Structures are given as structure tokens and as C-alpha cells.
Amino acid sequence: xxxxxxxxxxxxxxxxxxxxxxxxxxxxxxxxxxxLRLVQIGTGHALYGSFNHFFDFVxxxxxxxxxxxxxxxxxxxxxxxxxxxxxxxxxxxxxxxWVGSGLLADIARKSQPSWFDRLVAWITNRNQALTFLLLCAxxxxxxxxxxxxxxxxxxxxxxxxxxxxxxxxVCNLYWIFVADLIARIAVASxxxxxxxxx
Numbered sequence: 738x739x740x741x742x743x744x745x746x747x748x749x750x751x752x753x754x755x756x757x758x759x760x761x762x763x764x765x766x767x768x769x770x771x772x773l774r775l776v777q778i779g780t781g782h783a784l785y786g787s788f789n790h791f792f793d794f795v796x797x798x799x800x801x802x803x804x805x806x807x808x809x810x811x812x813x814x815x816x817x818x819x820x821x822x823x824x825x826x827x828x829x830x831x832x833x834x835w836v837g838s839g840l841l842a843d844i845a846r847k848s849q850p851s852w853f854d855r856l857v858a859w860i861t862n863r864n865q866a867l868t869f870l871l872l873c874a875x876x877x878x879x880x881x882x883x884x885x886x887x888x889x890x891x892x893x894x895x896x897x898x899x900x901x902x903x904x905x906x907v908c909n910l911y912w913i914f915v916a917d918l919i920a921r922i923a924v925a926s927x928x929x930x931x932x933x934x935x
Contacts, residue, residue, distance in 0.1 A: 780835070789877065792820075793912065793916070794919065796813075797813050797912065797916040798916040798917070798919040798920035798923065799920065800812055800813050801813060801913060801916045801917050801920060802916075802917065802920035802921070802924070806913060806914075806917055809913075810909065810913035813909065813912075813913070813916070814905065814906075814909040814913075817877065817878065817905060817908070817909055818878070818902075818905045820879075821877055821878040821879035821882075821901070821905065822879075822901070824879045825879050825882055825883065825893070825901060826893070828879070828883060829890055829892070829893055832890040834888045834890075836880060836883040836884065838883050838884045838885075838886060838887055838888045865885075869881065869885075869900075869903075869904070869907075870907065872884060872904075873904055873907040873908045873911060874911055876908075877904075877908055878901055878904035878905045878908050879901075881900070881901075881904040881908070882897060882900050882901040882904060885897075885900055
């Protein structure tokens with residue numbers, strides 16, 4: 738299901754049939770649509786985050802530790818590339834902005850943005866390279882690419898794929914060393930516990 742702009746506050750179903758405008762108590766249709774979007778974004782991130790935490794903090798460190806930084810890192814980079822590319826294509830076909838990147842575009846379209854809206858827009862537009870690097874440190878290539886698309890679903894272009902492959906490289910170079918550190922701390926902690934028990 739995709740949502741129109743807050744000015745119309747109409748909900749359009751997947752079959753193309755327009756549902757009546759969503760209205761909240763007091764006739765606040767825009768507030769109702771915003772609430773639905775936030776629920777949608779929260780649900781999407783909760784489900785996706787559950788898988789990503791297992792992948793990032795269990796599978797990734799295990800492979801890097803057992804196979805080594807070079808081979809293990811290369812294997813997990815390839816797996817990350819395939820997984821995130823499939824997600825990006827599926828996300829584009831779904832046309833549902835559960836990542837929440839379109840909220841920035843919504844803020845930019847506001848005629849009277851609040852001070853918080855202006856602060857968010859200033860931070861994200863001030864330095865695109867810094868924003869890119871920060872996102873690569875805290876999330877994955879799929880989210881990074883979706884973020885910079887600003888909620889648009891008009892087809893993946895060459896620029897999107899260039900950004901995607903750059904984020905695959907940066908995200909994984911960073912996370913290989915983090916995963917190796919996590920694995921070494923986990924193994925050292927296990928040996929310490931076994932030593933205390935034994």
C-alpha cells in the first residue's frame with residue numbers, strides 16, 4: 738500500500754482503487770496519514786532489524802573469525818552485496834517507503850517547516866559525503882541507497898547502482914574489522930569464563 742502526499746491524505750490500495758481519505762479524530766487527515774507512515778516504517782525496521790542483528794552480530798563475526806579477515810570478509814561482502822541488491826530491487830517494486838527516506842522529501846515540501854524539520858534538512862543536506870559515511874557505519878548498503886533516493890520509486894538508475902556498490906565496499910570494509918573485533922572479544926570472554934569454572 739502506498740500513501741499520497743499529505744495534502745490529499747488519500748490511501749491508494751495495490752489494485753489502484755482509491756480509498757476514502759483517512760481522517761483522525763477532529764478531522765486531522767494529515768496527522769492520520771503521518772501516523773500510518775510511522776507505524777509502517779517502525780514495523781519494517783523492526784522486522785528488518787531483527788534479521789540484520791543476527792546477520793551482523795552472529796553470522797558475520799563467526800565467518801570472519803573462522804575463515805579469516807581476507808577470505809571471510811570477501812565471502813560476507815559477496816553475501817551482503819547479493820542480499821542487499823535483492824532487497825533494493827524488491828523495495829523498488831513494492832513502492833512502499835518503509836525505510837522512511839521519503840520523510841526528508843516531505844519536509845522539503847512543507848510551506849512552513851518547524852525548527853526541527855529545518856534542523857534535520859540542514860544536517861542531511863549540509864555534507865552528503867559525511868552523511869554517506871555515517872550511514873555506512875550504522876546501517877547497510879540497502880538502507881544507504883534507499884535513503885539517498887528520498888522515497889522515490891521511479892526505477893533504479895546508474896547513479897543508484899553506483900551509490901549502492903560504493904556503499905557495499907565502505908560498509909563491509911568497516912564491518913569486517915568490527916566483526917573480527919566482536920568475535921575476538923567473544924572468544925576471549927568464553928575462554929575466561931571456562932577458566933573460572935574449571
